[in-house]
Amino acid sequence: MSPRLILELDRHEVAPGDEVTGTVVVAHGGRSRRLEVFLLLRERTAEFEHDALRIGSGPLAEGALEEGRSHRFSIRLPPDAPPQVATPNAEVYWEVDARSDQLGPDAHARQRIAVS
Amino acid sequence: MGWSAESRHLPPGRAPGPQSRRRTRGRRIASWIFGALGLFFVAAALAVFGGVTGESAFVVALGLGLLALAAGARRASWAREARHLRLSVDPVEPRRGERVAVRLDVTADPGAGADVDVGLVCSEMYDYVEVVHTSSGRSRTRSTKVVDAHAEWVPAQPVAGSQQFAFVVPRDAPYSYEGDCVSWAWRVSARQRVEMGRDPVRDVPVWVLP
Secondary structure, eight states: OOOEEEEEEESSSSSTTTEEEEEEEEEEEESSEEEEEEEEEEEEESSEEEHHHHHEEEEEEESOOTTTOOOEEEEEOTTTTTOOOOSEEEEEEEEEEEEEOSSSSSSEEEEEEEEE | OOOOGGGGOOTTTTOHHHHHHHHHHHHHHHHHHHHHHHHHHHHHHHHHHHSOOOTTTHHHHHHHHHHHHHHHHHHSSOOOOTTTTTEEESSSSOTTTTTEEEEEESSSSOOOOOOEEEEEEEEEEEEEEEEEEEEEEEEEEEEEEEEEEEEEEEEEEESEEEEEEEEETTTTOOOOOOOOHHHHHHHEEEEOOOOSSEEEEEEEEEBBOO
């Protein structure tokens, strides 16, 4: 069985230069190469997506993930981080992505944050 | 959309992003292909028929048409430059919510009844999948659509001389951004509306900070 992750953020609204902190809870354990959290600046249109910026926390765990275990993380938002923008055709926004790198599709838990 | 040049939609010191570079590359490739075909047709017609004759005229005209397409593909748009309209903008890197002062200098009388406008415009460039139906089936290509995310125009006096304007960048409008599948580019623009043909325009790019 593939691991299942739950992402819990301490805050969903942050300012440029702030630390983005939270906890990744392993809801269902399993084989994994590495557990890491990424802060992403994402672009999206109806048919295309792109990660314009990607900042990693560094590995939080390596090897099999133990069910029920919690992993704290902290990633600094760049001081010049732009705020989110949305139009009817496209949007730019920030997202926190907890990812288990594993054989087959990776497991993810994602949440958006608002940058003021 | 009124852009007067390629990645000159950016003020000095601001580099084009992946989407802008991709669009410029596409135009260059199209220009080379049209240019090469055009030269081939003209050269072949002249070589075979020894000049512009009744038989070669069509081929020469086709070649010249392709060369014109090649020249047009090099330009970012089909906008004409308004040489008699000059713009000064301050600041050139405003923040959202900030006031932008614009001075328009009309160096030659546009003529009685002319319509001259000054505007603050944000162009949004976003990528989509274009489906093209051909005789051999359907092809899907990545294309970019350009629309106005914000456009505020005010009329100017159609007389020679200087005029002052002020715009406020909306707080909830997109900021300037050069991305991979979306970009937002701001400009202050002056245009003279003409009844038939393309409106001549003068653009000054600005970089709107968040």
